[in-house]
Amino acid sequence: MTFDISKTWCRNAGAREDGLDIGAGVIAADPMFTHEGGADESPEASRLALGRFINLMRRDQGLSIEALADKADIEIGELLSLENNAAHLPDVRTLYQLSEVFGVSQEKLMGLSGLTHANDDDDDYVEEAVRYAAKSASVEVLTEDEHEILNGLISVLSENAKHK
Amino acid sequence: MIATTPSDVTPVWLTKRSIKETVDAELWHGIVDKNLADWEAEWIPDLQRRLKLLNLQKVERRFWPQSRYWDWRDKLREIERRLANLSFAIVAEDMTQAMMTIDLTKRARMPGHEGQHLVYIDFLEAAPWNRNDLAEEPAKFGGCGSILINAAIQQSILEGFKGRIGLHSLPQANSFYANACEMTDLGQDATYENLRYFELDPDSARSFIEKGKGE
Numbered sequence: 001m002t003f004d005i006s007k008t009w010c011r012n013a014g015a016r017e018d019g020l021d022i023g024a025g026v027i028a029a030d031p032m033f034t035h036e037g038g039a040d041e042s043p044e045a046s047r048l049a050l051g052r053f054i055n056l057m058r059r060d061q062g063l064s065i066e067a068l069a070d071k072a073d074i075e076i077g078e079l080l081s082l083e084n085n086a087a088h089l090p091d092v093r094t095l096y097q098l099s100e101v102f103g104v105s106q107e108k109l110m111g112l113s114g115l116t117h118a119n120d121d122d123d124d125y126v127e128e129a130v131r132y133a134a135k136s137a138s139v140e141v142l143t144e145d146e147h148e149i150l151n152g153l154i155s156v157l158s159e160n161a162k163h164k
Numbered sequence: 165m166i167a168t169t170p171s172d173v174t175p176v177w178l179t180k181r182s183i184k185e186t187v188d189a190e191l192w193h194g195i196v197d198k199n200l201a202d203w204e205a206e207w208i209p210d211l212q213r214r215l216k217l218l219n220l221q222k223v224e225r226r227f228w229p230q231s232r233y234w235d236w237r238d239k240l241r242e243i244e245r246r247l248a249n250l251s252f253a254i255v256a257e258d259m260t261q262a263m264m265t266i267d268l269t270k271r272a273r274m275p276g277h278e279g280q281h282l283v284y285i286d287f288l289e290a291a292p293w294n295r296n297d298l299a300e301e302p303a304k305f306g307g308c309g310s311i312l313i314n315a316a317i318q319q320s321i322l323e324g325f326k327g328r329i330g331l332h333s334l335p336q337a338n339s340f341y342a343n344a345c346e347m348t349d350l351g352q353d354a355t356y357e358n359l360r361y362f363e364l365d366p367d368s369a370r371s372f373i374e375k376g377k378g379e
Contacts, residue, residue, distance in 0.1 A: 002172050003174045003191065005174060005315075007186060009373075010178070010179075010310075011177065011307075012375070013307050013311065013314070014177075014179030014186065014307030014310070017306050017310050018179075018181075018306055020296065020340040021295055021297050021334070021337045021340060022262075022289075022312075023229070023231045023288060023290070023333070023334035023336060024285050024287065024341070025234070025286055025287035025288060025289070025334070026286075026357060026359065027334070027357050073302065091296050091297060092221060093301065106221075107222075110221065116221070116222045116223055116224065
């Protein structure tokens with residue numbers, strides 16, 4: 001016996017499912033987590049800094065959430081979560097796409113997100129980024145100060161930035 | 165002995181992300197030898213390539229896809245003689261895009277529904293190229309998860325279980341089951357490797373099937 005699943009239903013379902021993973025079932029080998037999936041173990045402060053950086057960059061470029069999501073080819077929901085939810089663990093691809101759009105280091109964005117651990121010798125950028133982000137306040141228009149803070153963040157997160 | 169042809173085929177449609185259009189696909193009632201061949205010859209090498217990328221990018225192993233150890237041939241061998249286990253596969257462009265096995269012997273845990281029969285989804289997985297948690301490429305086809313959940317609900321109705329389904333979500337998929345499927349999250353299950361357990365009651369199942377039908 002076959003099922004009744006219409007084309008319209010499939011199209012709408014495909015849109016709802018966009019950007020989400022679907023796996024279900026017991027792992028049964030090498031279970032490496034005893035928590036919600038890792039996000040809660042990553043430093044929230046650095047993820048807040050990541051969200052703040054993305055917010056500032058987006059506004060600096062005059063882009064709406066939707067426009068940036070379109071430009072970076074990522075999901076709107078993912079971008080919203082990244083900017084506003086420090087518990088959200090982004091996909092590797094999302095950070096890759098954003099690093100391409102913003103011209104900063106993917107590796108460092110991943111370090112800020114908690115997906116990777118920065119090397120001991122090279123982890124100053126996380127602390128510096130958090131410090132810069134902490135200086136900014138949430139306002140509608142990007143102020144001169146925010147421009148300055150953003151420039152600081154860009155320099156910290158650039159590929160060739162040197163750290164003490 | 166794994167079958168060579170599915171018992172039935174339901175026409176379905178997947179969303180091809182690159183062209184943002186739906187393409188013809190098929191829901192196969194029964195995972196068959198061709199699906200396992202696709203898994204061995206295409207899924208595994210592609211998964212390994214993506215794992216290499218994650219490793220190169222120094223992504224911590226706890227964020228790698230947890231289903232990377234799954235052996236679908238073993239899973240099928242285990243259930244092939246059991247009448248209470250069924251399997252499904254989605255095929256598009258002559259390639260297996262997702263697979264699912266279900267168990268008809270489990271009972272509901274949700275308050276108000278305890279002890280009622282349900283369709284329990286043992287395993288559900290999309291091909292590596294249809295996943296978002298693997299490296300830098302966007303998912304190729306969308307809709308596999310929803311179609312398989314739809315199939316599980318319809319099978320549940322056929323069995324007289326009124327659409328009730330249950331499953332243990334992999335951590336990366338919690339959002340899909342909680343938000344896109346609107347399943348009830350019954351929390352982490354210490355007896356199932358701390359995975360979160362989700363259930364859909366008959367009303368929510370009906371709503372899932374109806375949602376988007378005529379939009």
